[in-house]
Amino acid sequence: MAESWATLGVDLHLEPAGAGGLRRGLTDALRDAVRTGRLAPGTRLPSSRTLAGDLGIARNTVAEAYADLVAEGWLTARQGSGTRVSERAVVPPSGPARQPRVPARPTHNLVPGTPDLAAFPRAEWARAARRALTAAPNEALGYGDPRGRVELRTALAGYLARVRGVRADPDNLVVTAGFSHALRVLGQVLRARGVRSVAVESYGLDVYWGLLQTAGLATPALPWDELGTDTRALGTEGAVLLTPAHQFPMGMPLHHDRRAAVVDWARRNDSLVLEDDYDGEFRYDRQPVGALQGLDPDRVVYLGTASKSLAPGIRLGWMVLPPALAEEVIGAKGHADTVGVLEQLTLAEFLTSGAYDRQVRSARLRYRRRRDALTAAVAERAPGVHVTGIAAGLHAVLRLPPGTEPSVIQAAAWQGLALHGLSFHRHPEARAEHVDALVVGYGTPPDSAWSAALEALCRALP
Numbered sequence: 400m401a402e403s404w405a406t407l408g409v410d411l412h413l414e415p416a417g418a419g420g421l422r423r424g425l426t427d428a429l430r431d432a433v434r435t436g437r438l439a440p441g442t443r444l445p446s447s448r449t450l451a452g453d454l455g456i457a458r459n460t461v462a463e464a465y466a467d468l469v470a471e472g473w474l475t476a477r478q479g480s481g482t483r484v485s486e487r488a489v490v491p492p493s494g495p496a497r498q499p500r501v502p503a504r505p506t507h508n509l510v511p512g513t514p515d516l517a518a519f520p521r522a523e524w525a526r527a528a529r530r531a532l533t534a535a536p537n538e539a540l541g542y543g544d545p546r547g548r549v550e551l552r553t554a555l556a557g558y559l560a561r562v563r564g565v566r567a568d569p570d571n572l573v574v575t576a577g578f579s580h581a582l583r584v585l586g587q588v589l590r591a592r593g594v595r596s597v598a599v600e601s602y603g604l605d606v607y608w609g610l611l612q613t614a615g616l617a618t619p620a621l622p623w624d625e626l627g628t629d630t631r632a633l634g635t636e637g638a639v640l641l642t643p644a645h646q647f648p649m650g651m652p653l654h655h656d657r658r659a660a661v662v663d664w665a666r667r668n669d670s671l672v673l674e675d676d677y678d679g680e681f682r683y684d685r686q687p688v689g690a691l692q693g694l695d696p697d698r699v700v701y702l703g704t705a706s707k708s709l710a711p712g713i714r715l716g717w718m719v720l721p722p723a724l725a726e727e728v729i730g731a732k733g734h735a736d737t738v739g740v741l742e743q744l745t746l747a748e749f750l751t752s753g754a755y756d757r758q759v760r761s762a763r764l765r766y767r768r769r770r771d772a773l774t775a776a777v778a779e780r781a782p783g784v785h786v787t788g789i790a791a792g793l794h795a796v797l798r799l800p801p802g803t804e805p806s807v808i809q810a811a812a813w814q815g816l817a818l819h820g821l822s823f824h825r826h827p828e829a830r831a832e833h834v835d836a837l838v839v840g841y842g843t844p845p846d847s848a849w850s851a852a853l854e855a856l857c858r859a860l861p
């Protein structure tokens with residue numbers, strides 16, 4: 400109980416509800432949050448309907464907990480302005496500590512990487528799962544094809560061609576447990592082919608560099624400048640790992656000259672491009688940048704995931720392989736590590752019924768609104784901070800005055816924010832000028848907590 404409450408809408412560190420039941424547990428948790436200042440005076444709480452939805456409990460339970468706290472004076476409820484934390488002064492904890500304390504567990508999560516999990520389309524997914532299971536032949540429940548179910552590979556090939564310009568043949572498409580799984584298999588195959596190093600970007604995720612290193616590959620960093628990753632600097636590496644549509648985390652697409660340069664390099668050098676298209680569907684201001692794979696399907700391995708469009712917990716990803724690589728990759732993956740067939744068939748049904756497109760469209764609208772709110776709030780409250788990388792994706796980069804990144808991260812922790820600075824994403828041998836910045840995952844909080852998270856962020860900015 401404590402775990403699900405802590406991770407859903409109320410966004411509070413909660414102790415176990417104990418024997419007192421849901422209403423009592425929620426009332427205690429909210430009271431504690433107000434008493435300790437984690438919910439600031441004046442903060443507007445989510446409506447009882449929203450909070451109940453986020454927590455997966457009855458609306459009445461939330462309404463009763465709110466009513467208890469209004470009666471006790473911790474909250475106020477007024478027609479038209481909702482339920483708010485009372486304007487009374489917060490009693491500071493007694494004892495010698497005068498420094499603001501960093502909350503034991505952050506109240507708000509703005510770490511990029513996870514979409515709003517409260518927005519997972521549960522009902523649609525459950526309907527698709529039922530339809531998929533009903534229609535599945537008995538044979539589908541066997542060990543099957545190591546590439547994954549043909550229904551999903553066919554649906555994905557069509558979707559990726561239509562939406563991302565990928566040239567995909569279902570025979571060369573392999574379903575994986577997310578991007579990380581695909582990268583691990585590719586690392587093994589590249590090493591077995593005699594490749595010694597895979598170039599990576601100066602900014603990225605160390606877990607992925609680590610996966611390649613575990614396979615015995617060096618991961619040298621490419622230079623980075625204001626146009627993004629400089630692929631013209633590629634040398635004798637056997638492959639390069641890139642985020643061409645939306646550089647993670649900096650946010651720009653790979654410059655068009657450099658897109659062409661990387662494909663030319665791969666052809667000349669008999670190398671491969673590993674294209675991480677982790678959030679390609681989320682572009683706001685114009686048509687998404689098409690997949691690089693469309694330029695040369697013999698040289699580019701296209702890697703996609705449902706971790707942003709649906710949820711990382713369902714562990715579904717895919718790779719579209721150059722024909723000459725397919726056999727080795729399928730052999731290396733084998734049957735042993737595969738994805739549950741029911742999830743695969745459900746995603747296939749989700750794609751063919753149009754539910755996936757609807758989910759992406761509604762998520763795009765939600766995140767676009769948040770992005771606009773973030774940009775407006777920062778412009779008003781912290782004019783010295785510049786929001787960049789906002790044309791796409793679920794995160795933005797907030798450029799800070801030079802030298803301030805560590806102190807802003809500290810201030811954010813005091814505001815109860817889990818947040819990463821740009822230095823967290825910097826390759827240890829980055830060939831890039833140092834930039835002070837925050838990487839803000841505005842897609843992560845549930846709707847009911849988003850305004851409070853944004854308010855806490857603004858309070859932490861210089």
Ligand SMILES: Cc1ncc(COP(=O)(O)O)c(C=O)c1O
Pocket residue numbers: 511512513576577578579580604642647675677703704705706711715716
């Ligand atoms: C840059 C990048 N690539 C890929 C992924 C997806 O990884 P996976 O499919 O393993 O969840 C993420 C998710 O956070 C990401 O940030």
